[in-house]
Amino acid sequence: MSNNYKTSKSGFEIQDKETGHILLVKYENDVYQGVVIMPEQNEQLPLATWIKGENPFQNDNCFEGMQSGYAPNGYWWFNISPSIPFSKIMKEVEDLNKSGGFFRNLFKPKVRIERKLADIVIKSNQTGYIFIDIMNDLGGAAEEIMKASNLIQMTYAYARRSAATALYLQGLVDRDVFDHNLSFFNAVQVKTEHSVEFQELSFSEAIEYMQTYNPIITRMLIKKMAVIASEYVAPNEQLSDTDLIRAVMDAYSE
Structure with a gap:
């Protein structure tokens, strides 16, 4: 296994x-x-x-x-x-x-207090759709986010791309909106940092942020949605959050 x-x-x-x-x-x-x-x-x-x-x-x-x-x-x-x-x-x-080791027990690392995406974004939307709430809340804080650190900007780009992917698969936004968010993600990626470590950290921070809306939003779920959006055409009907997650999980099982 x-x-x-x-x-x-x-x-x-x-x-x-x-x-x-x-x-x-x-x-x-x-x-x-x-x-x-x-x-x-x-x-x-x-x-x-x-x-x-x-x-x-x-x-x-x-x-x-x-x-x-x-x-x-x-x-x-x-x-x-x-x-x-x-x-x-x-x-x-x-x-x-x-902690382990004499050095690590003797010398303690400095406490780093760094803002996170959740420290900037105010949750004000309750539409009944998880990813609409995420997208709209992010949009309300976009100006301040883009003045923040590279990590927060890249975390924002990952969260926004993930939400746009979900909304496209749910039939709530069209392909042009989905493609626009992909282009925005690529632009932020170019202007921040390209290292694998930085990108992995940004993606993990985005997942952690989105899980404050619902813990069902996992790395596996988001990655599978991205694959489906790139290989299939979105349905001509609107899907609820439950129907979307069920469809993604079924595709994962297959």
């Missing part, structure tokens, strides 16, 4: 390749906080927190569950099997957070 997980100092993400179900876990101050996302069921299940050293997964190779009892809104179920045991994934996260 190829890897279906990603780890970082701030947590991990697993997406089961058969079910499309996602386990998204944040790690901070030795505490894990997770949510299970079932896109095709439009369901999200928050998990009880657990601390470093604990393993809440009874089966280290599979995490599954289902609705029991009366369910007026329908029964949910999930099944997530990581490509390596959960315990090893958590160890990777915890190892990334180890």
Whole structure:
């Protein structure tokens, strides 16, 4: 089985390749906080927190569950099997957070206080469409964003391109609007920095920003939408957020 997980100092993400179900876990101050996302069921299940050293997964190779009892809104179920045991994934996260070494224990790095995109953008839109809200909120702060650091500008470009891609696939904007946002992204990329590290950081910051609207917005979801938008023609109908995510996940499974 190829890897279906990603780890970082701030947590991990697993997406089961058969079910499309996602386990998204944040790690901070030795505490894990997770949510299970079932896109095709439009369901999200928050998990009880657990601390470093604990393993809440009874089966280290599979995490599954289902609705029991009366369910007026329908029964949910999930099944997530990581490509390596959960315990090893958590160890990777915890190892990334180890200070280690005499020098690092003796000399502490300076605390860097840097503005993020979320510090500039004011959330003022509630249209019922996640990506319209993202696009409109970003647009309201565009002037200030373009006066900020290269990182914030590039993060903005990634978030704007991602939102435009989603709106195009939903049939909410036409191809000209989609292409305009791609051109804008390319222009910002040229005027900032070209290094792989900088671009990866900008993309990660954009995902982190968009997850403040909904944690279902993952790197896998955004990357798959980009592939679909480049290879297929958008439908002649308007899709809800739920229908869009279901269609993208179905395409990922195929």
